[in-house]
Amino acid sequence: MGALGAPPPLESEVSRTVAWNPSSLRHRGPVALARRVALAALLALACGFAAPASADAPAEAATAGTLRVVPVGLESSKGNLIVQLAASAHDFEADAEGFRYLIIKIENKQAEAVFEGIPHGEYAIKIFHDENANEKLDTNFIGVPKERFGFSNDAMGRFGPPSYDQARFVFQDEQATIEIKIRGLR
Numbered sequence: 488m489g490a491l492g493a494p495p496p497l498e499s500e501v502s503r504t505v506a507w508n509p510s511s512l513r514h515r516g517p518v519a520l521a522r523r524v525a526l527a528a529l530l531a532l533a534c535g536f537a538a539p540a541s542a543d544a545p546a547e548a549a550t551a552g553t554l555r556v557v558p559v560g561l562e563s564s565k566g567n568l569i570v571q572l573a574a575s576a577h578d579f580e581a582d583a584e585g586f587r588y589l590i591i592k593i594e595n596k597q598a599e600a601v602f603e604g605i606p607h608g609e610y611a612i613k614i615f616h617d618e619n620a621n622e623k624l625d626t627n628f629i630g631v632p633k634e635r636f637g638f639s640n641d642a643m644g645r646f647g648p649p650s651y652d653q654a655r656f657v658f659q660d661e662q663a664t665i666e667i668k669i670r671g672l673r
Contacts, residue, residue: 550606550607551604551605551606551607552605552607552658552659552660552661552662552663553601553602553603553604553605553661553662553663554572554601554602554605554610554658554662554663554664554665555599555600555601555602555662555663555664555665556570556572556599556600556601556602556612556614556664556665556667557598557599557600557664557665557666557667558598558614558616558637558666558667558668558669559666559667559668559669560635560637560668560669560670561593561596561597561598561616561635561669562596562616562635562669562671563593563596563616563618564593564594564595564596565593565618565619566593566616566617566618566619566620567590567591567592567593567616567617567620567622568590568591568592568593568598568600568614568615568616568617569588569589569590569591569614569615569617569622569624570588570589570590570591570600570612570613570614571585571587571588571612571613571614572585572586572587572588572602572605572610572611572612573585573586573610573611573612573613573651574586574608574609574610575651576650576651576652579611579613579651579654580648580650580651586610587602587605589602590617590622593616600614605658607658607659608657608658609655609656609657609658610639610655610656610658611638611639611651611654611655611656612638612639612654612665612667613636613637613638613639613648613654614636614637614638614667614669615632615634615635615636615637615669616634616635616636616669617634618634619634624636631672632671632672634671635669635670635671636669636670636671637667637668637669637670638653638654638667639654639655639656639665639667640653640654640655640656641667641668642654643670
């Protein structure tokens with residue numbers, strides 16, 4: 488008998504080795520891999536690899552915050568304000584809704600978009616005054632906007648909208664307010 492009255496291990500259990508074959512994980516699929524990673528993380532925590540939180544430890548810095556976007560220069564209260572917060576060049580330059588997307592009612596030629604819980608990082612904003620409330624930027628037959636618009640950093644492109652790099656900014660505060668000039672090409 489082995490220790491504590493358990494039967495001795497079988498020869499196959501003692502000398503058993505497992506060869507590492509990364510391709511075997513691919514055949515089991517991403518769910519199996521995710522389960523293994525989650526199990527490894529739980530085991531690491533259970534074994535005490537993570538430092539315990541103490542009352543004396545300083546609070547971690549906030550990693551998210553609230554971003555307020557205030558348009559400047561609205562000429563009417565008709566329609567809505569469409570505000571897109573983009574976290575990448577793809578989100579900014581595509582005709583997609585982006586990382587976050589708000590439709591704000593305009594009152595007394597004023598509006599404010601509030602994005603809460605925004606992770607710290609780089610972003611760009613595009614905004615337009617949707618006067619007819621059709622939720623799209625109306626353009627003329629050659630693509631020039633009929634409705635007023637603006638971008639973070641008050642960026643402007645030469646023959647079209649600015650690039651993500653021109654409009655991007657770093658958000659790293661608990662609370663921040665950005666003013667954006669609303670312009671028109673009419």
